[in-house]
Amino acid sequence: MTTAPVSITLTRPDDWHLHLRDGTALQAVLPATAAQFARAIVMPNLRPPVTMAEQAVAYRERILAARPATGAGSDFTPLMTLYLTDNTPPEEIVRAKAAGVVALKLYPAGATTNSDAGVTDIRRTYPTLEAMQREGLLLLVHGEVTDPAVDVFDREAVFIERVMTPLRRDFPELKVVFEHITTRDAAQYVAQADRFTAATVTAHHLLYNRNALFMGGLRPHWYCLPVLKRELHRQALVDAATSGSPKFFLGTDSAPHAAALKEASVCGAGCYTAPAALELYAEAFEAAGALDRLEGFASHHGADFYGLPRNTGTVTLRRQPRTLPESLPFGDTVIKPLRAGETLNWTLS
Numbered sequence: 348m349t350t351a352p353v354s355i356t357l358t359r360p361d362d363w364h365l366h367l368r369d370g371t372a373l374q375a376v377l378p379a380t381a382a383q384f385a386r387a388i389v390m391p392n393l394r395p396p397v398t399m400a401e402q403a404v405a406y407r408e409r410i411l412a413a414r415p416a417t418g419a420g421s422d423f424t425p426l427m428t429l430y431l432t433d434n435t436p437p438e439e440i441v442r443a444k445a446a447g448v449v450a451l452k453l454y455p456a457g458a459t460t461n462s463d464a465g466v467t468d469i470r471r472t473y474p475t476l477e478a479m480q481r482e483g484l485l486l487l488v489h490g491e492v493t494d495p496a497v498d499v500f501d502r503e504a505v506f507i508e509r510v511m512t513p514l515r516r517d518f519p520e521l522k523v524v525f526e527h528i529t530t531r532d533a534a535q536y537v538a539q540a541d542r543f544t545a546a547t548v549t550a551h552h553l554l555y556n557r558n559a560l561f562m563g564g565l566r567p568h569w570y571c572l573p574v575l576k577r578e579l580h581r582q583a584l585v586d587a588a589t590s591g592s593p594k595f596f597l598g599t600d601s602a603p604h605a606a607a608l609k610e611a612s613v614c615g616a617g618c619y620t621a622p623a624a625l626e627l628y629a630e631a632f633e634a635a636g637a638l639d640r641l642e643g644f645a646s647h648h649g650a651d652f653y654g655l656p657r658n659t660g661t662v663t664l665r666r667q668p669r670t671l672p673e674s675l676p677f678g679d680t681v682i683k684p685l686r687a688g689e690t691l692n693w694t695l696s
C-alpha cells in the first residue's frame with residue numbers, strides 16, 4: 348500500500364473554459380482564476396455577446412486591466428473567443444485570427460445563459476466554419492439540443508447524433524472541443540473520435556451526480572447547464588478524465604452569478620468554482636486513485652490540443668484543510684462559491 352502524498356506539484360495549469368463576465372464582476376472574479384491558472388479560454392457570452400474581433404480585443408484589454416498589479420496572477424493570459432451567430436461573416440474569421448482570437452463558441456440559441464443570440468441552425472454557419480477550418484481557429488461547442496420535446500437530461504446525447512456527427516463529417520479537420528461534457532455518451536464519442544475532437548470536463552461534473560441538486564432540499568448552487576446527470580455518467584467522466592487520454596482536459600466552466608440570482612424563484616445556471624478549482628479537481632482525481640494523472644489533464648493536454656506551448660513553472664497543492672468562505676464580494680453584491688462554508692482537503696500554496 349502506498350501512502351497518500353502530502354503535496355503534489357504540477358506544471359502551471361490552464362483553464363480551457365471560463366466565464367469572467369465584465370465590469371465589477373470581472374474585477375471580483377479574475378484574481379481567483381489568475382492565482383491558479385496561467386491562461387484561460389474566456390467565454391464570449393456577455394450581454395451583448397462578443398461577436399466581432401474588435402470587441403474581443405477590447406474585452407481582452409479590460410481583462411488585462413483587472414489583473415493583480417504585482418505577484419501571483421499578474422502575468423495571467425486571457426485567450427479570447429468569439430460568439431458564433433447565424434450571421435458571423437466568414438471574413439471576420441481572418442480579422443479574428445489576426446487579432447489573436449483562438450476559437451469561436453457555438454451556443455445553440457436558447458441552450459444556456461446568454462445564448463439568445465446563438466445559432467438557430469448549424470448549417471447557416473457553414474461558410475464561417477469553412478473559414479475557421481482553413482484559418483485554424485477552433486470551434487468550442489455547448490453540446491445540447493434545445494428541442495423542447497427532448498428531455499433536459501437527454502439533450503447532450505441527442506446533440507451528438509443530430510449535430511456533432513454531421514458536423515464532424517462535413518468539417519473533418521476543424522478542431523472541435525465538446526465543452527463541459529456530462530454523459531457517458533459524450534465521453535465515449537470523444538474517446539472514439541479522431542485527433543481533431545477533444546472535450547473539457549468540469550470539476551463539479553466529476554464530483555457530483557444529479558442527487559446533489561436535491562440533497563435535503565433544492566440546491567441552486569449545484570444547478571448548471573448541462574445539468575448534472577446520473578452516477579453512471581459521472582463515473583464515465585471520471586474514467587475519461589483520469590484515463591491519461593490527451594483528448595480530455597480541464598475546463599472549469601466557472602460561471603459566476605450573484606447569490607441573489609441563484610437563490611431566486613428562477614435560478615440562473617452556473618456553478619462558481621474558480622476560488623477552489625484545482626483543489627476540487629485534486630479531490631476528484633484522488634478519489635479515483637489517479638492523482639498522478641492530474642498534471643496531464645490540467646497542464647498538458649489542453650495546450651497540446653490548441654497547439655500552444657505548455658506552461659513553464661509549477662504550482663503545488665498541499666494536503667491541508669481549507670474552509671471556503673460563505674460568500675465573497677461581487678461588485679455591489681455577493682457571490683457564493685460552490686461548497687461555500689465547507690472544508691476542502693487540498694490547498695494551493
Ligand SMILES: NC(=O)N[C@@H](CC(=O)O)C(=O)O
Nearest residue numbers: 366459460571572602616617
Ligand atoms: N454552465 C452554465 O451553467 N452557465 C454558463 C453558460 C454555459 O457554459 O453554458 C454561464 O454563462 O453562466
Ligand SMILES: [Zn+2]
Nearest residue numbers: 459489572573
Ligand atoms: Zn455551456
Ligand SMILES: [Zn+2]
Nearest residue numbers: 366390600602
Ligand atoms: Zn460555460
